Amino acid sequence: MARPRSAAKHDAVLSAAVRTIASQGTGAATALIAKEAGVSNGSLFTYFDTKADLLNQLYIQLKTEMAVAALDGFPAQGDLRDQLLHVWGQWLHWATTSPEKRRTLAHLDVSDDITVASHQQARRTMADIARLLERCLEHGQMHGTPLEFMLALMNAVADTTIDFMLRDPANAQKHAQSGFKALWHIVA
Amino acid sequence: MARPRSAAKHDAVLSAAVRTIASQGTGAATALIAKEAGVSNGSLFTYFDTKADLLNQLYIQLKTEMAVAALDGFPAQGDLRDQLLHVWGQWLHWATTSPEKRRTLAHLDVSDDITVASHQQARRTMADIARLLERCLEHGQMHGTPLEFMLALMNAVADTTIDFMLRDPANAQKHAQSGFKALWHIVA
Amino acid sequence: MARPRSAAKHDAVLSAAVRTIASQGTGAATALIAKEAGVSNGSLFTYFDTKADLLNQLYIQLKTEMAVAALDGFPAQGDLRDQLLHVWGQWLHWATTSPEKRRTLAHLDVSDDITVASHQQARRTMADIARLLERCLEHGQMHGTPLEFMLALMNAVADTTIDFMLRDPANAQKHAQSGFKALWHIVA
C-alpha cells in the first residue's frame, strides 16, 4: 500500500557500483555509488543493509551473469571440444564486452568483504561448466586431479587470456585461440 | 624524504608491511606498519615518500625475491624439463614457506597503487625464467604465442597451484605435481 | 498530524515507547518505537507531530499514572501519617512493579525535549499529594518552606528509595521503611 521498493533503483545502485568499483576498487565511497545511481546516500542503505552486503550481492550477480553468459546457446549435441570451445568463446565475449564488470569482479574476488558463503554460491553458479569440464577430463591426461583444482585452473587461464585480449585488442582473436589451445592441452 | 640514513629501518618497515598487509590488505594503516616496524609513524615517511611509494617498493622487492628464489640452485646442465621442474619446485617452495609474502604479493598485484612502471620492472625480474620458458616453447605446440602471454599463463598456473597447496596442505605435493603436469602440457 | 483516528494505536505507540526508551534512552529511534508498536514509522507521525511531542505526551501520561497510582485507595479518614504512609507505599509499589515506566520517566525527566510546560503540567498532577504534604508540614519543623521545594524533596527521597529497592530487591521492604522514616523526619 506504500511506495514499493523499486527494483529499478536496486539495479541502478548495483550498476553504479560496477562503474565506480571498476575504476576505484572496493574502496569506492558508498556516497559516490549512490550519487552515480541517482539516489540519495541514505537510500542506498534501504536497498543494502551494509556496504559489505552491497558488495556481496554484486559479486553474486556478476558471477551468475558470467556463468549464464558462458552457457548461452550451449550446443547440447556437439562433441566435447566444440562444447568447451563454445563456453570459452561466450565467456571471453562476455568479459571483453563488459570490461567494467570484469574488472569489478576482479576487485571483488580478492576483497575481504566477500564472505565464504558468497564464494561458495558463486562456485555453484559454475556447476554446469564444472560438469562439462569433468567430462573433458575423463579420458585426458589430468584425469584424477580434483575437479575443483581444474576449475580453478580453467578460471586462471581464462582470466589471463582476457587480460591480454583487453590489453592488446588488435590481437584479441589470436589470444583467444592461444588461450583455448592451452586449456585444451591441459584438459584433454 | 631524502636518502634513508638506516637501511635497517628501511627494511624493518618493509617487512612489517609484509606482515601487516598480509592480514589487513593494502588498506592497512601506515601508522600500524610503522609501529609493527618499531618506528614512529613520522619516520616511515622519511624512508618512503608516500604510502604508494612504500607499496611499490615492497612489490618490487617481493617479486624480485620470488624470482631469485625460483632460480636458486638452477641446474645449468639439465634438460629443459628438469630445469623447468626445478624452477617450479623452487617457486612453490618459496611461496608455501613464505605465505605472508605471497599473500601480500597477491594484495599488491591487484592494488591500484602499483604503477605500470612497477609492473614492468617486476616482469623484468622474471627475465631468466622467461628465457627458460622460451626455450621450452620452441618446439612445443604453443610455439608462436607471445612469450609475455605464456609467462602470464605460467604465473596463473603457479598461483592457482599455490592456492591449493596452502588451502589443502595434506595434498600439497600432489597439487604441486598436478600443477606442473598442467604447465608442461601447455609449454611442451 | 490531525486528530488521531484510533486511540488504540496512539496508546500502542506510547507503551511501545515506554519499553524502548527504558532500554535505549530517549535516543531510541522513532522507527524502532513504531515497529515495537506494530505501526509503520510513517504512522507514528500522524499520532505525534514530532518525536519531542511523543516524548512530552509520554512524560505527562506516566507522571499522571504515577500520581493516580499513589492516591489509589487513599484513606480519607486516617491520620496524616497513615495517609502519607499510604501514598508512600502506593508510590513505591507502582514504581517497583513498573520498572520500565519508572526508568523511562527517569530518562524523560532529564531530557531537553521535555518542555517547561510539560514539567508544570506534571507538577499539577501531584496537586493532591502536594496538599497532603502541606498539611503534614503545617505543624512540622519545616513549616514555612515553599511547598514546591518540599514536594521536590519528597520526590528526591522517593526516587532514591526506589533506586535502592530495585537495585537490592532482597531488602526492598527495609529500604522502603528507611525512606519513609527519612521523609517523615523531614516533614513532621
Next chain:
Amino acid sequence: MARPRSAAKHDAVLSAAVRTIASQGTGAATALIAKEAGVSNGSLFTYFDTKADLLNQLYIQLKTEMAVAALDGFPAQGDLRDQLLHVWGQWLHWATTSPEKRRTLAHLDVSDDITVASHQQARRTMADIARLLERCLEHGQMHGTPLEFMLALMNAVADTTIDFMLRDPANAQKHAQSGFKALWHIVA
C-alpha cells in the same frame, strides 16, 4: 623528543565539553566540542580514545572537583553539625558558582556511556564525606540504615536544593538553609 602531548589541550577539550554538554546534553557532537576547544576534530581523538572515554574522564574529573570543593577548609575541630554544615555550604557554593559543571554532571550521571567502574570511582571520591555522614548517623534516628543509602539520600537532597537555588537565586540562601535543615533532620 617529539611534540609533547599538551595538558593544556587536554584540559581545553574537557572544559569545552563542560560548556557544550551543559547546553546540549551528552548528545553534543565531538566536532563541536573540538571546535569549542580550539582543536581539530581529529585531535580530540589523540587525547581521548573515544567519545565515551571523554565522557568518563570528564565525569570523574567533575565528581572529584566537587568532592574536593566540598571538603575545602574542613574544620577538623568543629562539632559534627558544624562540620556537616561546612561541607554543605561548600558543596552548594561549588554547584551554584559552577552551574555548567553541575548541569553537565547531571547529564553524565544518567548517561549510559558512564561505566560502572567510573561510577564506583566517583563514589570513592566521596569517601571522606561518607565518613563524616557515618559519624553523624551514629547516634541519630536513622542509625542502622546502609551508609550507601544515606549517602544517596544526601546527594538527592543536595541536588534538589541546588536546583531551587539556581532556579530562584533571590532566595538562594533561604533554600540552602531549608535544605540543610531537612538533611539534619534525617541524619541526626
Next chain:
DNA sequence: CATGAATGAGAATTCATTCAT
C-alpha cells in the same frame, strides 16, 4: 488514513601526511 521508501544532514572515527620539538 496507512505504509514504508526517500531524503540528506549529521555522527563518530580513521588516516595519510605535515611539522613542531
Next chain:
DNA sequence: GATGAATGAATTCTCATTCAT
C-alpha cells in the same frame, strides 16, 4: 634525523521527517 601530535577531509551508517502510493 627521529618523534608523535596535529590536521581535516573522507567514510560508513543513522534517523527524524516527508511524501508518493
